[in-house]
Amino acid sequence: MLKADFPVENSDPRAAIADFFANLHLGEISTRTLDSLGAQGRLLHARKGEDIPLHAGHDTVAFICEGATKLIATASRQREQIVAFHFRGDLVSIPQSGEHAYSMKALRDSGAVLFAAEAFLKIARDDPGLLEAMLIRTQTALYRCRDKAVALGKKSAQERMASFLMIMAERIGTREGGGCLLDLPMSRRDIGDSLGLTIETVSRQIGELRELGLAETDGRSRIFLPDLKTLSIYTGHV
Amino acid sequence: MLKADFPVENSDPRAAIADFFANLHLGEISTRTLDSLGAQGRLLHARKGEDIPLHAGHDTVAFICEGATKLIATASRQREQIVAFHFRGDLVSIPQSGEHAYSMKALRDSGAVLFAAEAFLKIARDDPGLLEAMLIRTQTALYRCRDKAVALGKKSAQERMASFLMIMAERIGTREGGGCLLDLPMSRRDIGDSLGLTIETVSRQIGELRELGLAETDGRSRIFLPDLKTLSIYTGHV
DNA sequence: TTCGTTCTTTGACCCAGATCAATGATCGTG
DNA sequence: CACGATCATTGATCTGGGTCAAAGAACGAA
Numbered sequence: 001m002l003k004a005d006f007p008v009e010n011s012d013p014r015a016a017i018a019d020f021f022a023n024l025h026l027g028e029i030s031t032r033t034l035d036s037l038g039a040q041g042r043l044l045h046a047r048k049g050e051d052i053p054l055h056a057g058h059d060t061v062a063f064i065c066e067g068a069t070k071l072i073a074t075a076s077r078q079r080e081q082i083v084a085f086h087f088r089g090d091l092v093s094i095p096q097s098g099e100h101a102y103s104m105k106a107l108r109d110s111g112a113v114l115f116a117a118e119a120f121l122k123i124a125r126d127d128p129g130l131l132e133a134m135l136i137r138t139q140t141a142l143y144r145c146r147d148k149a150v151a152l153g154k155k156s157a158q159e160r161m162a163s164f165l166m167i168m169a170e171r172i173g174t175r176e177g178g179g180c181l182l183d184l185p186m187s188r189r190d191i192g193d194s195l196g197l198t199i200e201t202v203s204r205q206i207g208e209l210r211e212l213g214l215a216e217t218d219g220r221s222r223i224f225l226p227d228l229k230t231l232s233i234y235t236g237h238v
Numbered sequence: 239m240l241k242a243d244f245p246v247e248n249s250d251p252r253a254a255i256a257d258f259f260a261n262l263h264l265g266e267i268s269t270r271t272l273d274s275l276g277a278q279g280r281l282l283h284a285r286k287g288e289d290i291p292l293h294a295g296h297d298t299v300a301f302i303c304e305g306a307t308k309l310i311a312t313a314s315r316q317r318e319q320i321v322a323f324h325f326r327g328d329l330v331s332i333p334q335s336g337e338h339a340y341s342m343k344a345l346r347d348s349g350a351v352l353f354a355a356e357a358f359l360k361i362a363r364d365d366p367g368l369l370e371a372m373l374i375r376t377q378t379a380l381y382r383c384r385d386k387a388v389a390l391g392k393k394s395a396q397e398r399m400a401s402f403l404m405i406m407a408e409r410i411g412t413r414e415g416g417g418c419l420l421d422l423p424m425s426r427r428d429i430g431d432s433l434g435l436t437i438e439t440v441s442r443q444i445g446e447l448r449e450l451g452l453a454e455t456d457g458r459s460r461i462f463l464p465d466l467k468t469l470s471i472y473t474g475h476v
Numbered sequence: 477t478t479c480g481t482t483c484t485t486t487g488a489c490c491c492a493g494a495t496c497a498a499t500g501a502t503c504g505t506g
Numbered sequence: 507c508a509c510g511a512t513c514a515t516t517g518a519t520c521t522g523g524g525t526c527a528a529a530g531a532a533c534g535a536a
Contacts, residue, residue: 073384073385073387073388074476075388075392075393075474075475075476076474076475076476077476079392079474080392081387081388081391081392083384083387083388084384093377093380095377095381098381098385099385099388099401099475100384100385100388100475100476101476121370121373124370125366125370128363128366128369131366131369131370131373132359132362132363132369134373135359135369135372135373135376138373138376138377138380139331139333139376141380142331142376142379142380142383143333143336145380145383145384145387146311146321146338146383147311147336147337147338148387149311149319149321149383149386149387149390150311150313150319150321150337150338152387152390152391152434153319153390153431153432153433153434154313154317154318154319154434155313156492156493157492157493163337187512187513187514188513188514188515189513193391194391195391196390196391196392197493197494198493198494198495199513199514199515200493200494200495200514200515200516201492201493201494202514203514203515203516204493204515204516206514206515207515207516219501219502219503220501220502220503220513220514236313236314236317237313237314237337237338238312238313238314238315238338238339394522394523395522395523425483425484426483426484426485427483435523435524436523436524436525437483437484437485438484438485438486438523438524438525439522439523439524440484441484441485441486442485442486442523444485445485445486457531457532457533458483458484458531458532458533477536478535478536479534479535479536480533480534480535481532481533481534481535482531482532482533482534483530483531483532483533484529484530484531484532485528485529485530485531486527486528486529486530487526487527487528487529488525488526488527488528489524489525489526489527490523490524490525490526491521491522491523491524491525492521492522492523492524493520493521493522493523494519494520494521494522495518495519495520495521496517496518496519496520497516497517497518497519498515498516498517498518499514499515499516499517500513500514500515500516501512501513501514501515502511502512502513502514503510503511503512503513504509504510504511504512505508505509505510505511506507506508506509
């Protein structure tokens with residue numbers, strides 16, 4: 001099991017990769033491709049809060065095998081925009097150079113397989129299925145990022161909060177009675193840094209949704225959404 | 239010539255596609271792939287301000303052959319977030335269904351070849367080079383979108399304006415003396431809808447940059463940036 | 477060139493959400 | 507299970523950029 005014995009810094013990634021593909025509907029994977037990926041990938045585990053070190057000097061491709069992570073773009077000291085959250089089964093690509101510096105941190109104990117993007121692409125070049133899977137995943141990431149841009153550019157604090165909860169409900173929620181139960185791995189600060197808001201505003205917006213009967217909180221991380229239908233009205237979509 | 243006789247709604251896209259690949263360093267393209275693309279693609283021209291109709295009911299892939307376009311996500315009536323600007327040589331993928339409705343408009347007289355994403359992918363599946371080109375382009379779009387998310391989430395109006403000008407300088411600017419000359423195809427409203435600001439704020443920020451000696455305007459569209467180095471300090475990056 | 481329309485600039489004022497400041501809840505640890 | 511540290515909530519106040527309003531430029535058409 002991936003989570004068995006932290007901290008593990010390096011072991012054979014082949015099994016993790018096979019698992020990743022087998023469980024996550026990324027389609028068939030040939031033994032040859034698996035061997036190549038196993039040889040190039042670096043499996044590593046990070047405890048909650050720890051940094052997941054990216055390939056220095058190279059673009060990185062990461063498979064998230066287990067846990068939950070945040071991808072952070074640092075605009076300048078003390079201004080960190082969370083660009084995406086990732087969960088089990090997500091595939092992330094991170095540029096080395098560009099406008100901003102990126103880093104990745106574990107929100108829970110997490111496992112990931114990292115590749116230098118170049119090496120990964122070299123393998124994918126010989127396996128159209130892998131290349132296509134990668135393309136589809138990248139498109140999904142792009143579409144999500146565009147949605148985030150709309151939220152950050154055009155939505156009120158309440159709309160952002162409602163959208164965030166709806167997205168999380170879809171990605172990691174569990175149906176519970178008529179509603180949806182969330183166990184959020186990220187802090188209020190993380191939510192704020194993702195939505196372009198402060199922790200205080202996040203807290204106030206959750207408070208308002210609570211008063212509207214659309215969210216029930218339990219501790220720091222559990223949120224129950226009794227009525228997704230009504231909540232969706234508050235997202236500011238058409 | 240693409241711009242010869244507007245409005246042209248449909249003609250053989252094969253030549254346009256060949257041109258697109260030949261001029262824009264998308265690598266080699268086989269005759270077979272070109273034939274397939276030619277058979278599936280819809281070449282269309284749009285005058286300044288016109289809508290570029292996307293495939294209804296399908297995800298769309300678009301090659302921008304000529305001109306300049308904006309990709310708009312509509313959150314709700316009267317709230318349009320411009321998700322990206324595209325120029326000659328850009329490759330755009332647009333989802334049909336998702337959180338928001340997307341549309342594409344020409345900022346100048348423009349030519350584009352459109353594909354139903356499914357049909358395009360089917361062709362690309364037999365041409366790993368094309369698939370890889372598509373992947374690279376999609377990654378570029380993702381990286382740009384993340385930069386936009388950082389701007390929208392964490393930057394002040396002035397920083398967004400400076401970043402915008404720097405990005406445009408890189409994409410469509412022409413070096414002129416020690417500085418850079420821009421002929422922006424988009425209106426102040428477009429800039430505002432792209433940066434999450436109002437036209438008034440955009441105008442005021444340009445005014446401030448003018449007073450700082452970092453921008454000289456001439457008419458609505460021409461902006462000369464005499465000192466990119468200093469301007470970059472105002473972008474809010476590290 | 478002139479006219480009319482549309483786009484841009486500038487000014488006055490306002491508000492959503494940031495900032496500052498406590499207080500209260502939660503949870504990991506010994 | 508009690509302590510300390512971190513995280514979340516709530517309240518008071520401030521401000522960057524939005525909104526409203528009115529000139530003033532720029533461009534297209536005739």
